[in-house]
Amino acid sequence: MISSLDPVGCKAFEVALAIDLFQELDKAPGTIVELAQRCRVSTRGLRPLLFLLASVGCVREQGDTFHPSPELNRFLSERWPDQKSQAPQAGDWENLEKAVRTGRCVRPPIEGAQDGGEFFSGVVETLFGLHFSLAKSLAHALPSPPLKVLDLGAGSAVWSLGLAVQRDDVEVVAVDHQRVLESVTRKFVAKNQMEERYVLRPGDYHEVELEREHYDVIYLGHVIHSEGWQASTSLLKRCKEALAPQGTVVIAEWVGSTPRADDYHANLFDLNMLMFTEHGLLFDASEMEELASRAGFDRLRWIKGAGKYPVLFASTDS
Numbered sequence: 221m222i223s224s225l226d227p228v229g230c231k232a233f234e235v236a237l238a239i240d241l242f243q244e245l246d247k248a249p250g251t252i253v254e255l256a257q258r259c260r261v262s263t264r265g266l267r268p269l270l271f272l273l274a275s276v277g278c279v280r281e282q283g284d285t286f287h288p289s290p291e292l293n294r295f296l297s298e299r300w301p302d303q304k305s306q307a308p309q310a311g312d313w314e315n316l317e318k319a320v321r322t323g324r325c326v327r328p329p330i331e332g333a334q335d336g337g338e339f340f341s342g343v344v345e346t347l348f349g350l351h352f353s354l355a356k357s358l359a360h361a362l363p364s365p366p367l368k369v370l371d372l373g374a375g376s377a378v379w380s381l382g383l384a385v386q387r388d389d390v391e392v393v394a395v396d397h398q399r400v401l402e403s404v405t406r407k408f409v410a411k412n413q414m415e416e417r418y419v420l421r422p423g424d425y426h427e428v429e430l431e432r433e434h435y436d437v438i439y440l441g442h443v444i445h446s447e448g449w450q451a452s453t454s455l456l457k458r459c460k461e462a463l464a465p466q467g468t469v470v471i472a473e474w475v476g477s478t479p480r481a482d483d484y485h486a487n488l489f490d491l492n493m494l495m496f497t498e499h500g501l502l503f504d505a506s507e508m509e510e511l512a513s514r515a516g517f518d519r520l521r522w523i524k525g526a527g528k529y530p531v532l533f534a535s536t537d538s
């Protein structure tokens with residue numbers, strides 16, 4: 221059943237028409253790579269578009285293959301004429317077609333050091349409320365001796381604070397852009413009266429100096445989705461080098477569902493990663509495991525806490 225489309229869904233549908241996706245699917249089903257070739261668009265761009273369209277029922281996802289929806293023709297003739305005016309025709313979303321065709325973001329990417337944290341200074345405060353309960357609920361799965369903790373891309377420091385407020389023996393180094401540390405992290409640390417236990421270390425988390433074999437816990441909270449495969453792998457390798465023996469990297473993320481069609485909001489987020497990051501994407505659970513394995517972690521555990529998505533704990537047996 222094709223659901224009623226929200227404005228971004230309408231825009232996605234409009235782009236699907238513009239790149240002849242439905243015509244190609246009518247000729248034959250295909251995988252993301254095959255359909256990208258046939259529609260002459262980028263694989264990176266088509267991937268989140270297909271997942272979103274699958275979520276609203278405009279295409280059918282079967283394993284790796286996408287099929288046309290049996291209801292498509294009826295939707296096109298009866299409902300699309302009324303819905304299509306809702307597609308945003310201004311702002312960044314106007315450029316969705318270009319992003320799908322090229323696989324490139326439509327404005328300066330939000331990740332990386334280019335904007336010095338300007339974008340994130342505005343959003344990370346809201347994330348605290350969303351994730352603090354989950355962050356606190358993970359404490360039971362972490363070891364009990366005194367803990368040295370690193371919070372990379374700390375933002376409001378929600379993940380490390382979730383542990384620190386429950387444990388007196390936790391000391392934290394929080395890394396983020398100077399602007400975010402000064403305008404957001406410092407405020408949340410102070411609000412929780414944790415100033416004595418936090419060191420704020422400004423810098424790019426790909427480059428900032430990290431102690432070797434030092435940290436018992438490293439948080440990567442909602443960081444890898446804007447980094448993509450390559451940068452996330454190298455970030456995880458940095459984490460591995462900075463971990464003390466028996467240490468754990470805690471990777472908290474949106475996690476793509478299986479099948480991907482099942483989680484519309486996650487797929488909307490994925491489309492945002494296409495629009496606003498250079499290499500970002502929403503990983504599913506097996507892709508997150510693959511990332512961690514590529515970085516050399518061989519002990520992977522999914523911990524279910526007080527949140528929608530489970531959290532990946534990565535460590536090494538050696």
Ligand SMILES: C[S@@+](CC[C@H](N)C(=O)[O-])C[C@H]1O[C@@H](n2cnc3c(N)ncnc32)[C@H](O)[C@@H]1O
Pocket residue numbers: 331332333337340341344347348351372373374375376377378379395396397400423424425426440441442443
């Ligand atoms: C989506 S926010 C997540 C913040 C926090 N961990 C949370 O889960 O609420 C990503 C954070 O990573 C920071 N960040 C992004 N790129 C960075 C980089 N290259 N070096 C340091 N911090 C970075 C941003 O400033 C932002 O605070």
